[in-house]
Amino acid sequence: MKTTFYKFSTAIIAFSVALTSCTKNFTEVNTDPNNTPHTLPQQLLAPALASTLNYNLLRNRNVNNELMQVTVDMGDGQGEVFRYDIRDNVSDYLYNGWFTDLTNYKDLYKTASDSLTLNTSYMGISQICQAWVYSMLTDTYGDVPYFHSNEGRDSLNFTPAFDRQKDIYTDIFKRLDAADTLLKKGTAIVPNSDPVYGGDVSKWRKLGNSLYLRLLLRISGKQDVTADVIKQIQTRIADTTNRPIMTSNAESAILKWTGGALVSPYVSVRAQDFRAPAICSFFIDHLSAWSSPFIDIPTYGTNGVCRWGIAPAAGNFIGVPSGYSPGTGAPKGAYFYATDQTVNSAVPLTLQTDPNTGIIMTYAELNFIMAECIAKGWISGKAGDYYNAGIQNCITQWIPTWSKKITDYTSAADITWDDAATLNAKMEMIHLQKYYALFLTDMEQWFEYRRTGHPVLPKGTGLQNGGVMPARLKYPVYIQSTNPTNYKAAVASQGTDAISTQVWWQKP
Incomplete structure (x- = not known):
């Protein structure tokens, strides 16, 4: 009996030791040393950026370029965008895509702010990207879900309210200020996770502050905010030491299509x-x-x-x-032309395969922003210098070897800056050149034309919409059935869901 008891006790002890051995360092032993159970912020940035630029480039090609007289997709049927005849389903693509990408950028922020993967630079970059995408959304559609958008997964809010464009812009500026504070810390990021700046956080900071100026100018014509906008522009331009902006083409925000996961949608x-x-x-x-x-x-x-x-x-x-x-x-x-045409193989001429078409914002655009602010008397300086710099940097962005003296070029082309011209003439000069500087930049040509009426575009006899440039895209049709209450509230606040209804910053 005693022998049996001792044998049983020994077995229990042995089992306990074995069990202890099995559970000791369980987490470490059963964790793959080559992978991580946590999503890292450096895994999220490049795919999100590439996705957004895919949407931007494809709709730039068949909506922006058609409206803004870059191309004419010739046809005599219905739904020809160049005639201001826009099918309802055209709206879905950008709306769905941009809101999907916002989930990706919000995930980037959430992951980067986690205590295990804390990185203030990725948090700041996320805020810049969210500000960028939200600005494109509201400039395209007007009032859109903002404060409670993208809450379906975490909060089961599948019917968010539509927020007023004025309130959206106010918060976008707060995002950009928050981004600047986060990026000022200078926390390093993984270079190959960043297909725009190769991990140079200081350049992301300059993009955020340059984007801030773009968006201030976008709403500057709205009478109830004009005075505050001018004051903000003056303050920011006077203090670029603390709010640095782009200073060269090397700081332009352009995703390089290098192959692999980063392939231009044009391909x-x-x-x-x-x-x-x-x-x-x-x-x-x-x-x-x-x-x-x-x-x-x-x-x-x-x-x-x-x-x-x-x-x-x-x-x-x-x-x-x-x-x-x-x-x-x-x-x-x-x-x-496309990739199958015989061309000079020494120069990458086709836009289908050009690695430099993933444009977010360029230094050339910033120069034209500065030229307009000076021409309007908001800040000091020589508008002609920035006008010339805008032209020159637009050219050298695409042709780095171009070295002609800019004043010789503008003189020969008869586009020399004229300080004595009227403000309207100066605006036409600036925005005609800015039109080319914004080539392939999402819907910016269209946004700027709606803001300024420049450059002056000829009007064909076949235009629909009363011959007036569309002021927005309509909301996707499915919104009327999936979020009817908030859709109706948005229409009641903003106006009829039509391409002729102006968004907040277009109205006096």
């Missing part, structure tokens, strides 16, 4: 589809008249091809007038 467009839209006469005629380096054939191409990948259809760079009535269009002239 997925069929070659015949990519070259199908004609280049608009408004876009190409100015470049031709100026002898622009973008169509400097002897230097940048053979077989009649230019740096932006524009090819002539019949030996000459002749565009198609936009807004023509059905059945009256001119023959197709110049077009953006």
